[in-house]
Amino acid sequence: MAKHQTPLLDQLESGPWPSFVSDIKRESDARHTNEKGVEYQIPEDVCDDLLGVLELSFKDGTTHWKHGGIVGVFGYGGGVIGRYCDQPEMFPGVAHFHTMRVNQPAGKYYTSEYLRQLCDLWDFRGSGLTNMHGSTGDIVFLGTRTEQLEEIFYELTHNLDQDLGGSGSNLRTPACCLGESRCEWSCYNTQELSYHLTQEYQDELHRPAFPYKFKFKFDGCPNGCVASIARADMSFIGTWADDIKIDQEAVQAYIGGEIAPNGGAHADRDWGKFDIQKEVIDLCPTECMWMEDGKLKINDRECTRCMHCINVMPRALRIGDDRGLSILVGAKAPILDGAQLSSMLVPFIKAEEPYDEIKEVIENIWDWWMEEGKNRERLGELIKRQGFQKLLQSTGIKALAQHVQEPRHNPYIYWHEEEVPGGWDRDINEFRKHHQR
Structure with a gap:
């Protein structure tokens, strides 16, 4: 009752x-x-x-x-x-x-x-x-x-040999996908990296000292099964640096209907004959694919590793062999300033023990965020407030094309004095001489 x-x-x-x-x-x-x-x-x-x-x-x-x-x-x-x-x-x-x-x-x-x-x-x-x-x-x-x-x-x-997780203004419990234990697309060992960083940063997990919460999430490939790009202050997304591998015979088998697309996931639905142009090539976000003389071609320099073509034709296309991960930063749900997706910070880095390069990036970011972040301000909000350039300066990472979200509105370039050989005085004198001529 x-x-x-x-x-x-x-x-x-x-x-x-x-x-x-x-x-x-x-x-x-x-x-x-x-x-x-x-x-x-x-x-x-x-x-x-x-x-x-x-x-x-x-x-x-x-x-x-x-x-x-x-x-x-x-x-x-x-x-x-x-x-x-x-x-x-x-x-x-x-x-x-x-x-x-x-x-x-x-x-x-x-x-x-x-x-x-x-x-x-x-x-x-x-x-x-x-x-x-x-x-x-x-x-x-x-x-x-x-x-x-x-x-x-x-x-x-x-x-039970088990520890508590994170809550409050600290490092939250790192979370990862199944990675190499189950998934053929995983580009690094997500479980190992997640476990390693959990052990490495126990103090940050259990003794809150941050401006607000901080989340690590580990996706083994760009399919993003733990949605790190939308939910983590620091996203580790598996990727590869070489070319997508193509089996041209399997491509023809998909075109001819011998192999069902999408791993046969929609075999119970009659959507008609598979059309590689409509279902793969036209849906490529960078338009880097085309058919030539009956063969599928990919301009891998333009590929953003979105995984769509691989998901549709997994028997014909495979991830590359030079594997590692991308580090993205700044995702969060709406707290102070609306939802944000992660921004690219490190396009490619190897994920190999003892992960010293990765830990260096993490700790440089924490030093900057703990120094500059306001109370209850997530990393993404600090980046938005102070600018991505400040983040690059604090981490010592050189600016790359992948860091540009959109073309700048102001066409003038700002130089720091230390970036100008001879300082501002020499630069101004050169300008005056040129103007007088």
């Missing part, structure tokens, strides 16, 4: 898609029947009261969660998101409802035994509700009380 009437939430179960409301109700029933015989360390009506406070929020048109204040585990400034209900008398089960972020394994690989251990821990000391995974990438434990935080942390670190 439900503790609270929730007619508004019940509507969310009426559509064709699975509903989180159904999940919470199912967990509520499990806690009340308690077939496992668990001695719960927080109130068993936590899920009922969670539904009740959400229903009240829908009715009132405002949240009934208040700021969690300073709550966490000893020695860590991140990993725990404090949450208290502002109606504790009405909903005692969620008077405390703290969320814990747990650092997910690279590529999100688990054993079933490990998942059971996580769930058993959270059934015992939390609400039993999890989010696998949050948009940050973490395992998310939803809802526990303050007195349980240290107990959960001890169990995670001592018995």
Whole structure:
């Protein structure tokens, strides 16, 4: 029997898609029947009261969660998101409802035994509700009380060999795609780089010292399965420096209908005969492809590695052999200044241990951002405020054509004095002599 009437939430179960409301109700029933015989360390009506406070929020048109204040585990400034209900008398089960972020394994690989251990821990000391995974990438434990935080942390670190993730103004938990473990297009080992930087920057993960949050995300190829270009302050996107490999026989097999395009993903739909001109060549963003004497040609110097042609004809086109990654910076969701996509910083760099070149770029950026960034200002907002040229100066990276987002509006070139041989005086004198002649 439900503790609270929730007619508004019940509507969310009426559509064709699975509903989180159904999940919470199912967990509520499990806690009340308690077939496992668990001695719960927080109130068993936590899920009922969670539904009740959400229903009240829908009715009132405002949240009934208040700021969690300073709550966490000893020695860590991140990993725990404090949450208290502002109606504790009405909903005692969620008077405390703290969320814990747990650092997910690279590529999100688990054993079933490990998942059971996580769930058993959270059934015992939390609400039993999890989010696998949050948009940050973490395992998310939803809802526990303050007195349980240290107990959960001890169990995670001592018995499950697992650490908390990032929260607050720090390095957030790095996230990566499956990379070379599963994907034929991966241009570098995303899992290894993600794990390496997670270990390298533990202080930045757990002890907030940044102006605001900072995210690493690792895409093995330009298909971008973790959407790093839209969500990460620093995106590591796999790419290659040589030419796309072409199997001309396979190209003809696609044209002749012997091989289904798109890996056969739409084989159940009759879209007619495959047209390489319309479906591949005309859709190339840089128009670098054409057919000549029955063969597919690519001007690789103009190719931007968008992967469209490779995705459509994977048997005919393959990524190159000189592989590495591009580093892009500045993506974010709308916080202060609207959504932004990443901007290219390093067009190509090898991803090889110990990754010293990559770490040098990271730390130069952090030095500049921590010195110049305002409170709650993401890296992309600082770049927009001070200009990309400032970023290049702070990282020591020379300007390249790939750094130009659009032609400049002001046609005059500004030179720093140290960039003019002999200084400004010599340059002005030369100008005067030329003008007098």
